[in-house]
Amino acid sequence: MTTRKITSEWILEPGTGKAIELLKGQVLRIEQVEGGQCADFNCFNLHDYKEFMHCGRTRTVHGFHPTKGTFMWSAPPRERAMLYILEDTVGRNDVLFPRCSAYVYEAAYGFSVHTNCHDIQAEAQREYGLTPDDVHDSFNLFMCTGVDADGHAYMTRQTTKAGDHVDLLALMDVLAIPNVCGADVMKTSNFALKPLKLTVFEATEADLASVPTTPVLASQRTPKDFKNPVIKSDRGLRRDPDYRPEFPNTPIVLTELPVALTAEEVTMLNAVKLTDIYGDDDAAALRDILFSWWEERFLQAHAGAPAIEA
Amino acid sequence: MNETIVKLRLNQQQLELMDRTIAQGVAPDRAALVRLALREYAASRKAETAGSSR
Numbered sequence A: 001m002t003t004r005k006i007t008s009e010w011i012l013e014p015g016t017g018k019a020i021e022l023l024k025g026q027v028l029r030i031e032q033v034e035g036g037q038c039a040d041f042n043c044f045n046l047h048d049y050k051e052f053m054h055c056g057r058t059r060t061v062h063g064f065h066p067t068k069g070t071f072m073w074s075a076p077p078r079e080r081a082m083l084y085i086l087e088d089t090v091g092r093n094d095v096l097f098p099r100c101s102a103y104v105y106e107a108a109y110g111f112s113v114h115t116n117c118h119d120i121q122a123e124a125q126r127e128y129g130l131t132p133d134d135v136h137d138s139f140n141l142f143m144c145t146g147v148d149a150d151g152h153a154y155m156t157r158q159t160t161k162a163g164d165h166v167d168l169l170a171l172m173d174v175l176a177i178p179n180v181c182g183a184d185v186m187k188t189s190n191f192a193l194k195p196l197k198l199t200v201f202e203a204t205e206a207d208l209a210s211v212p213t214t215p216v217l218a219s220q221r222t223p224k225d226f227k228n229p230v231i232k233s234d235r236g237l238r239r240d241p242d243y244r245p246e247f248p249n250t251p252i253v254l255t256e257l258p259v260a261l262t263a264e265e266v267t268m269l270n271a272v273k274l275t276d277i278y279g280d281d282d283a284a285a286l287r288d289i290l291f292s293w294w295e296e297r298f299l300q301a302h303a304g305a306p307a308i309e310a
Numbered sequence B: 001m002n003e004t005i006v007k008l009r010l011n012q013q014q015l016e017l018m019d020r021t022i023a024q025g026v027a028p029d030r031a032a033l034v035r036l037a038l039r040e041y042a043a044s045r046k047a048e049t050a051g052s053s054r
């Protein structure tokens, strides 16, 4: 067994969360103490809190249950791999559900005060000057969820045991905030709130070597690339009288491309064109065929997902 | 030979993707790329239908 160089350890008690400075090359282990406990998780760039983890991009790239061998990505326009899931002894995490909130417990269960992930995250993040509005969509560790035939997300009980853990390797300096999910009247954590153990240790050379290389692209923009790099510091919205729109690649201009089809090609077009969508507009049907073909032949990622292999 | 002219309406971004594909040597020009796409797309659909009808 590998000896880990441990930097720090905490026991995260029920109802609490902890903001942890996790530096590039360090690993945060979130571990079951008794088993059966969901952990919600937020993550910010330690040096620029406006870059934060984005469940939307993460689930598009890695599916609804990201596990060992996947990344947590930051939101556009940053879209960088922030953390790498180095180990996951369970393999059942969730990026479908939002954090539970006071509203849920008041509206559905009648509680005036109840432990909830939003407020726990906000209280933990307050140590670093963040406000309740800064809490973002959470990555839910150990949460057992799915999608039913009607398209609704559901959650059910988990089967985690003491010692089960997820190891998150920081690929940049981050503020990592795990919390014990406050849900004790839902199936999320099998109807009981239990502690979680947190350990920070240094990644080994082998750990670092196991991380796939991700792209470095011009589209991954930082404030130096923004037209307005200044963080707005008041709450009201007022129009900038000097604003002139500069949308890229506008205006969109159409060009007509005549294509001469042989009789045989016309037969092919008639056989495969999508008449229910394009009617008798053969030009639109042929354009669809062109770009559908392009996707099939040249696109490596799932449609709508970016390529993540460097 | 009997030819049918189909006039595709393409914007500058779609043309850029086509031109980058042409630059890889996939087809000699834009019209040829469209015809190649049609032939390959139709062929793969035909193969699919043949495969699924069994």
Ligand SMILES: [Zn+2]
Pocket (backbone or CB within 6 Å): A040, A099, A100, A116, A117, A118, A180, A181, A182, A183
């Ligand atoms: Zn919760």
